[in-house]
Amino acid sequence: MLRRVSQPGAPTAENLLLFFSPCGHHEASHRVVDHNLKMQKIPDVSIKRNKGLRRPEMGARPSRRRLPADQPMALDALPPELLVRVLSHVPPRALVTRCRAVCRAWRDVVDGPTVWLLQLARDRSAEGRALYAVAQRCPPNGEDEEFPLCALARYCLRSPLGRNLIFNSCGEQGFRGWEVEHGGNGWAVEKNLTLVPGAPSQTCFVTSFQWCFKRQLVDLVMEGVWQELLDSAQIEICVADWWGARENCGCIYRLRVRLLDVYENEVVKFSASPNPVLQWTERGCRQVSHVFTNFGKGIRYVSFEQYGRDTRSWVGHYGALVTHSSVRVRVRLS
Structure with a gap:
């Protein structure tokens, strides 16, 4: 194998040749054209044996050759x-x-x-x-x-399991996602009077002096739960709602949650009608919850419905406060 080495100030490549054996080691003898070296007064460059590597002396630059990159693997x-x-x-x-x-x-x-x-x-x-x-x-x-x-x-x-499937559960985006019927002065959105644990926003919906109603329809299949999984009898649907009253005015609250088939016909329902909160009683939030199990086949939608009003018929928004509504799907472990 024949290689050429050039240095600054050295003769041209034709005047300086180094011969290498096929295995990469230097031959015992090498030929250098002495005439040109003497005429140009260039010091000789000695080539030493060093484990198959050549080391030019007098400050010659080391080789910067790079190993060839591995070819990327084609996934196809x-x-x-x-x-x-x-x-x-x-x-x-x-x-x-x-x-x-x-x-x-x-x-x-x-x-x-x-x-x-x-x-x-x-x-x-x-x-x-x-x-x-x-x-x-x-x-x-x-x-x-x-x-x-x-x-x-x-x-x-x-990823529907464990996630709250109710959109805008606390009113942080106004009434987006809800079908709303206003009574009295209608629904409003306010800051919570007390802290609601786990709520994504400390805001709530407030009712007025006549019945106010709002509803959200959750499409379980659209949210990612496939129909055969719903029909497997291994799924539970957990619903919950937080509600409360102002201290200076009583309120009435109702919750109804219905499981509907693909044609929105009712299959099973849950209703909660807590006792009205009286005026000048301790204010605070209360939770209503229920778990649907063994609800049969064909369920597609969850209709989450809330009702509220005050007990004094006052102008303004003194009725029931509702917030942090939730519908969650989970797999039964037993």
């Missing part, structure tokens, strides 16, 4: 079963918005159930293990024309 060359496992480590939103558009093979993986089941299997909490067992027994039944994504993909994107 992976077998399908290995590609599914690799993509299962990608966050759900990136899978849907980025990976699905790469190619047809990746789209088929994202649209299928296997990659999402692998994501569910990584949740080793008690609820995660229970959900994975139910998902294997009651997988989504094919594709839904109403929703283009796989039902398991919607679940992983929305």
